Each structure stands twice: as C-alpha cells, then as structure tokens.
Amino acid sequence: MNKKPTTTRTKIMDAAQSIILDHGFGGTTVDAIIEQAGVSKGAFFHYFSSKAELGKMLVQRYADEDAEHLEQTLVKAEGLSDDPLQQMLIFVKLFEQEIKSLEEPFPGCLFASYLQQSELFDHNILDIIRESMLLWRTRVLDKLQKIEQKYPPRRDVDLESLADMLMVIFEGSFVLSQSLNENKIIAQQLLNYHRYLQLLFSKD
Template identity: 40%
Template sequence: MASRGQETKELILANTEALVLERGFAGTSIDEILKLTGLTKGAFFYHFKSKAALARALVERYWQQDYAMLEEFSRRADELSEDPLQSMLIFLKLFEEFIEGLEEPPAGCVFASYVYEFYQFDDGIKQFIADGFKQWGKMYQQRIEKIAAKYPPKIAIDAGELAETLMCIIEGGFILSKSLCDTSLTARTVRQFRRHLQLVFEP
C-alpha cells in the first residue's frame, strides 16, 4: 500500500504530466500544478526541491511506466508463441489492441514533449531521454534480428533501421492521432508495420 507521501508525489506527477502533454513544460507553472492538485507550495517543495527536479522525476516515471507496459506485452507474446516472427506479430497486436481500447487519442509522449523543449533541460535529462529511445530500439531490434535469423527476408533489411521505423511510426502516430482526434490512427499505422513484417519474413 502506498504511503500518503507516495500518493501525494504521484498526484503531482500525474497532473503535471497531463499539463506538460497539453501545453509543454515551459508552459506549465508550479502555480497551475498547485491549483490542479489542491496542494500548498510547502507540500510541493517537500517532494520536489525545484521545477528541474520535477522535470527529472516526470521523465523517469514516464520511462518506467512505458517500458513496463512494453515488457508485459513482450512477456505475453513470448508465452503465446516461441516462434520469433509470431511472437513479434503478437507483440504488435497487443500494442494495437491497447491503443484501440483507449477512449481518447493518446495524449502524447513525454519524451517527445521534452525533445521539443530541449533548451529547458540539462544534459542529464537529455541523455536520459536519448538512452530511453535507444533502449526501446534495442528491444525491437533484438526481436527483428531473431526473426531474420530464422526466416531469411525476401528483401534486404537492416534490423536496426526497422526498429527505428517502428519507433517513428509510434511517435508520429501519437502526434497525428492527437491532431486529427483519431483514436485508432496509431493502431492502424502499427498494423501496417506488422503486415510489412509478414510480407518480408513469412515463408
């Protein structure tokens, strides 16, 4: 069970994330966070010594939650099939179903929001974001390499570039789905990537 302090910290982070995805980090003030959470400045600064400390905690929280979700999809996919191609297709299908189950388009990606405002952040946060993207890419690349080892591709491919393509599809899908108010857009683009893998690798 979370302590009261942990609950307060999570309240601040959850509400700050919503504000950042809506108006950016620079456009989010501590006063707005306090108004949204109903907390005092004393309560806020007890948990975060500065807005910079909040920025770091927010990006770490986003990474932990997002990577945990992808690891869960990966675990479930591997349980359902030991075949590397089928496991990857299931993994992508699970992600599609998650997106399609949302009532509203994804609010966006905290990493992307920070990248748009890189001038706001120190080198530590910039490196954390870069390392996070690399870790996501590594997960996808390792899966694609296992597929290629078992199923010779019908066209020349680069596992790293395919992994980058998938990340671009997901990140770009978030932007477009929010702009066009289309909840299923990201799922559709991931579905096209899944079909591309089938065309490239299926015997």
C-alpha cells in the same frame, strides 16, 4: 481489495505530467500544478526543490514505466508462441489492441514534449530519453535478428532501421492523431507495421 491511496507526491507528478502534455514544460507553472493537484505550494516544495527537479523525476518515472511496459509486453508475446516471427507479430498486435481499447484519446508522449523544448533541459534529462529509445531499439532488434535467422527477408532490409521504425510509428502517429483529432490513426499504423513484417518475412 482497496487500491493504494494516491500520495501527495504522486498527485503533484500526475498533475504536472498532464499539464506538460497539454502546454509543454515551458508553459507549465508551479501555480498551475498545485491548482490541478489540489495541494499547497508548501506541499509542492516539500517534495520538489524546483520545477526543474520535478521535470527530471517525471521523465525518469515515465522512462521506467515505459521500460516495464515494453518488457511485460514482450514476455506476454513470448508466452503465446515459440516462433520468433509470431512473437513479434503478437507483440505489435498487443499494442494495437491496447490503443484500440482506449476510451479517451491517447494523452501523448512526455518524451516528445520534452524534446520539443530540449533547450530547457540539461544533458542528464536528455540522456534518460536517449537510453529509453535505445532500449526499444535493442529489444526489438534482438527479435528481428532471430526472425531473420529463421525467415530470410524477401528484400534487403536494415534490421536496426526496421526496429527503429516501430518507435517512429508510435511517435509520428501520436502527433498525427492529435493534429487531426483521429484516435484510430495510431492503431492503423501499428496494423501497417504488422502487415509489413508479415510481407517481409513470411515464406508464402
């Protein structure tokens, strides 16, 4: 079956996202976007009234894709085990394996790029990012609470902070990986989180 052809709108958004990840939103121009996308300026303004509107649509698309990826990975983990601890360990392991399988360095996080220049955006865009972060906290915290009921932790732990730790690992290791040009850092930090959960909740 042939893949669905890429639309002009998608080409523009993909080009813009790539440039923003490399140069930041402030360093991204409409001219650079249309050159990379291979479209005319008229085509750009047919789909987007301004760079600001494109920026909002980009972050909403990114948030929607991130939420879908989160839910799909949770569902896959839940389908592989009925035990809440094993589900969480599988969940983390799936992300670790996904990162390891990348042939190219991870491109970065659009949320981080936006937040580094938060003064350029209105509260609506920042709210999209905030809601995405809260979704991760809520979904991971729900798993950790179920784990705690079955496997009391060996040390006192703030489960909400432990849930946030996963997102901290993702975002922090992305920055470190890019700074040191070492793609393996992200997978290594996910492995550390996986092992920490085992040590904290295992009965043995």
